[in-house]
Amino acid sequence: MSPVLTQLDFRAAMLRPEAPVPEGLGDGRGGPAGRRFSVYRNNVAVGLTEAVLEGFPTLRALLGDENLRGVAAPFLRAHPPSSPLMFRYGAALPGFLKGFAPLAHLGYLPDVARLDLCLRASYHAADATPLDPARLSALPPEDLGRARLRLAPPVRILRSDWPLWQIWQLAHHDGPPPQPVAQDILITRPGYDPRPYLLPAGGAGFLEALGQGQSAEMASEAALAEAPGADLAAILGLLLQSGALMSLEIPS
């Protein structure tokens, strides 16, 4: 009786090029499978490498294709996809980059990977109609503080200790050399294309409070606690202009 080759055997040999070809496979003519097995190995490795290159455009622009392939090769073996939704592949890449010795001198790369992941998540997020700024300006001042402003589903907030906004600009549009400052980013998606904005000081705290369902007044306090000089009007203006807000409710 022929040996039964399990999918566990097959899987084990799949992501390790040095592993022997599993027993029980042939060339259809009585000979061994040999390098025919490598077709599957190659298909998987090439497909996952492409997914990393396409899924992390900012990393790609900064590192170049060859270097990013050098990251992808060990990454895809350590973290094969856990879901058939390939547009979500790579969630583990920021953590992987933190421990990736050859690029340890580029400490901002994990945050760049997070930015690319957030842009991708925003691209696939639910659609929403932005809040009409006139609705906010029509509010009586006494209602403004109580208002609950809901963020649109494509909104993402990224805190970074690095000049992440300038790095993104430089990668995609050219720009001045980044200065050593911490930059938080807001991602919104007016229409179908996600766009990153530089958040003013306190902006991330303001947005996170809104995201937790807190009132505009509580969000303002969070912003001021984080950055005593926070420009609340500038933050609110950015949210309205970028389409980050979806709806407004005044609790009774």
Place this chain on the structure above:
Amino acid sequence: MFDQSPSRLPALPGVGFKAQHYAAILQEPAPVGWLEVHAENYMGEGGRPIAMLRHLAERFPVSVHGVGLSIGGEGALDRDHLARLRHLCDWLDPASFSEHLAWSTHDSAYFNDLLPLPYTAATLTRVADHVDQVQEALGRPMLLENPSSYLSFDESEMAETDFLREVARRTGCGLLLDVNNVFVSAVNLGLDPRAYVRDFPLAQIGEIHLGGHDEDEDDAGRPLLIDSHGREVADPVWALLDHLLALSGPKPVLIEWDNDVPDWPVLAAEASRAEAALQRAPA
């Protein structure tokens, strides 16, 4: 079983939809009569992919082609993924849903490829059970596609055509015959592609696939064809399509071009070639 047929696609050329062709398809679709999309690309919450698909579905019959269900897997089907497929099929109401005779998931690790399985009594029971589950979960019949093979399993007990025939008989599913896969497997395993087509249960065919392949060599220097979907359909595959259509009559024929995707006129020219083959087929 199901009232509806496993495929409501027209017997016309179709193409695999790529986002870069969106505007061109709407402006100059001829000769393309329907579109196929990969299910897993439309499982986000919203955004451009879903907006495009909604719009295209108003103009064209759409076929949903899954690549991640792992119907040939040893483990149970992924219930979350079945639910996502159900959601997509519910709102889109595609003219057909198809998946592969292959596996891709094991122990929650997903491999982005279609991996092979041996053809035995045990795998036949498992695949038929999985097809039953899919059809029940989706509330519609499905098409099951023949794979391209690069190697053989010592433990296989039956021919692929007999395996597929029996899955279709047990489950009532239809079949998707990928003619390029037939050619690739036949060259790789030393089989006769025309004999495969003659042995195939032609009455169950709900859709035909065509795609390009690459040429490599095995350890013995014999040709090893790779199902790459990255170029024009090869001439012997077109000849095999003629052979098939002469036996089966006209069927929906899809051009798959997933890598190094060309401009729309190149893809439309491939669809025109499929249209000519369909016109040669006996009605």
